[in-house]
Amino acid sequence: MPALLTADVSPAERHARRSPRDWAVDVAAFLIAIVFGILGFVEVVQVDGFTWLRIVDLAVGASACVALWWRRRWPVHLAVIMTVAGLFSPATSGALVVMIFTVAVHRRFPVVAGIAAANILGAALYFRIYPSPDMSWPASMVFIALFTVAIVAWGMFVRARRQLVISLRERARQAESEAHLRVEQARHRERERIAREMHDVLAHRLSLLSVHANALEYRPDAPPEDLARVSGVIRESAHQALQDLREVIGVLRTPAQRADGAGQPALEELTSLVTESTQAGMDVTVVDTRTDEGDPPPLVDRCAYRLIQEGLTNARKHAPGTAVTISLGGGPGEGLRVSVHNAPLRRHVADGSIPGAGTGLVGLRERVDLAGGLLSHRSLPDGGFTLSAELPWPR
Known part of the structure; x- marks a missing residue:
């Protein structure tokens, strides 16, 4: 009925x-x-x-x-x-x-x-x-009143039920829309992650390749031994860039590795990073005043490594030949302080300098924010440049 x-x-x-x-x-x-x-x-x-x-x-x-x-x-x-x-x-x-x-x-x-x-x-x-x-008139009125109230109550019940069904359908549609939105946001974050990893890994390697290639271009009369050595460095850097690219793609494709950050470099590989930069002709000095009480959290450790890598890459691009100082300080309960400072540029950079997309610092700021730290970068009055971050390091 x-x-x-x-x-x-x-x-x-x-x-x-x-x-x-x-x-x-x-x-x-x-x-x-x-x-x-x-x-x-x-x-x-x-x-x-x-x-x-x-x-x-x-x-x-x-x-x-x-x-x-x-x-x-x-x-x-x-x-x-x-x-x-x-x-x-x-x-x-x-x-x-x-x-x-x-x-x-x-x-x-x-x-x-x-x-x-x-x-x-x-x-x-x-x-x-x-x-x-x-029936008498009062009895008739009682019957009519009860009958009318019953009809009204029945209709109001149907109305309430319909409104409930409409509300549930609307919630279901909203939940479906939110699910689609979350999927799109996850895809967007994944694209950003891929772009950030590609930049962090390849920009460093390719900048090394560019430095050595420039050496060959400007010194065509170099002794054969030097040419062979530089060619070997270029070949090794290209091989390492391909290897890094494979590791990045593997990390991005494997959910378990994405979750725990496996396969990503940390501060324990800082020596290798500095050695590569030194072989490319950079003057790099490391000042490490951290307390010897273990390593920082993995997320902070990787973030600090990426900051140093980005700082060296930018110095190689925009201030070639200048001295670079890497400073590490702090400890558990104090936080981790990381900075990369390059001295002012003393000569004009050639037109064949390494190009930059300008997105490295943007991605680095996102990394530092996710780690709960604070990133800063500034040009100094003498022409130098400092890139630094304060990262959390709980006890």
């Missing part, structure tokens, strides 16, 4: 596109209205007989039943009209019951309460004009 009398939340749209279920509901509502209307009509005819007023009653009742076709579009308007018609037309009672239920399904409680109260008052006047042969 509830399914047969329900109406959709969007009446205008459902009226324009009536589904097979809507047809079944409308037919059921029409039949219910006819049954209730005939019962009311027969009861009055048994008391007053069949007069010309009953012919009008039948016509009004039939019109009310046909009007149920538009009950979804104009529920309140039709309910008001049928309430007025019900004052003298018992044949309208069935259609009026359907309209009260429809209003309860589609409108808020104040409107529903107004329609219900109007019908109860109308019924009070009707039973004064046409008393029931089986």
